[in-house]
Amino acid sequence: KDDGNGLDKVVLKTPNGASAEVYRHGAHLTSFKTASGKDVLFVSKQAVFKPPKAIRGGVPVCFPQFGQLGPLGQHGFARNAAFEVVGSGDNSVTLELAASGKEDERYPHPFQLRVTVTLADESLTQKLTAINTGSSPIAFTCALHTYFTASAIDKVRVEGLDGVGFTDSLQGGKPLTQEGPVVFDQEVDRVYIGTPGSIKIFDDGAGSCVEIVKEGFPDAVVWNPWVEKSKAMGDFGDDEYQVMLCIEPAVAGSGAVTLQPGKTWNGTQTLTLSNV
Numbered sequence: 001k002d003d004g005n006g007l008d009k010v011v012l013k014t015p016n017g018a019s020a021e022v023y024r025h026g027a028h029l030t031s032f033k034t035a036s037g038k039d040v041l042f043v044s045k046q047a048v049f050k051p052p053k054a055i056r057g058g059v060p061v062c063f064p065q066f067g068q069l070g071p072l073g074q075h076g077f078a079r080n081a082a083f084e085v086v087g088s089g090d091n092s093v094t095l096e097l098a099a100s101g102k103e104d105e106r107y108p109h110p111f112q113l114r115v116t117v118t119l120a121d122e123s124l125t126q127k128l129t130a131i132n133t134g135s136s137p138i139a140f141t142c143a144l145h146t147y148f149t150a151s152a153i154d155k156v157r158v159e160g161l162d163g164v165g166f167t168d169s170l171q172g173g174k175p176l177t178q179e180g181p182v183v184f185d186q187e188v189d190r191v192y193i194g195t196p197g198s199i200k201i202f203d204d205g206a207g208s209c210v211e212i213v214k215e216g217f218p219d220a221v222v223w224n225p226w227v228e229k230s231k232a233m234g235d236f237g238d239d240e241y242q243v244m245l246c247i248e249p250a251v252a253g254s255g256a257v258t259l260q261p262g263k264t265w266n267g268t269q270t271l272t273l274s275n276v
C-alpha cells in the first residue's frame with residue numbers, strides 16, 4: 001500500500017486490533033501498536049520519508065556494519081536500500097535485499113538479507129537473516145536500531161544490564177561496568193557487550209513494561225541523544241529525546257560475524273508489552 005508519499009509499506013493487523021507497518025525502503029518497521037492500544041515504537045515528527053535517507057525512528061536495520069565499526073558509512077547501507085516483499089503469512093511479512101556486491105565499493109560482497117516481521121496482539125518478532133551468496137567469506141556487524149516510546153525519559157529505567165560491561169562511545173569507547181538499572185539524565189551512547197537475552201524497559205509514567213528478548217545478537221546498544229545531539233539532528237525534534245530511547249540488539253562490541261559461502265546467520269528480537 002502507498003503511504004501517501006509514494007512509498008510502499010505493508011500493514012499487518014491482528015483480529016483483536018494490533019497493527020504494524022513495514023516499509024519496503026530499508027525493510028523499516030515504523031509502527032507497532034498493541035491490541036491494548038499502546039504505541040511501542042517512536043518515530044520522530046520530523047522524520048523524512050525520502051529514500052535513500054533512513055527513517056528517524058521505528059527500527060532501522062543496520063547492516064552490514066553497525067555504527068563506524070568498519071569502512072562503510074555510518075550503520076551500513078541496508079537501511080538506505082529498497083527491499084522486495086518475498087513472502088507473507090498470517091500476520092507476517094518477509095522482505096529481502098539481494099545484494100550483488102555492487103551497492104557499495106567498500107563492501108564488494110554478494111549477500112541476501114531478509115527481515116521477517118510477525119505480529120501478535122501484545123508482541124512482535126523481528127527476524128534478521130543473512131545469507132552469504134558469494135564464494136568467499138563475509139564479515140559483518142549489525143543492529144536492529146529500535147526506537148521505543150517513553151512517557152517521559154525520567155520515568156524510564158532499563159533492567160537486565162546490571163553487571164554487564166559496556167564501552168562508552170561518549171568517552172572514546174572507555175570500558176565500564178553497569179551498576180543497577182540504566183537511567184537517563186544525560187546523553188547516553190553505549191555498547192553493552194555480551195548481555196543477557198532479556199532486557200526490560202519499565203516506564204513508570206505509562207505503567208508499562210516492554211520486554212526485549214533477543215537471540216543471535218550478543219550485544220545491545222543503548223542510546224539517547226539528549227539536548228545537544230537532538231538539536232544537531234535535522235530530522236529529530238529538539239525536545240523529542242524526552243519521549244524516546246533506543247535499545248538495539250546488536251553484533252557490535254563482541255566482534256564481527258564471519259559467514260562462510262552458502263551459510264546463514266539469524267538474529268531475532270521479540271518485543272512484548274505488559275502492564276505493571
Ligand code: BG6
Binds near residue numbers: 067074075189190248
Ligand atoms: C546509535 C549510535 O546506534 O545510533 C549513535 O550508537 C548514533 O552514536 C545513533 O548517534 C544514530 O545514528 P544515525 O546515523 O541514525 O544518526
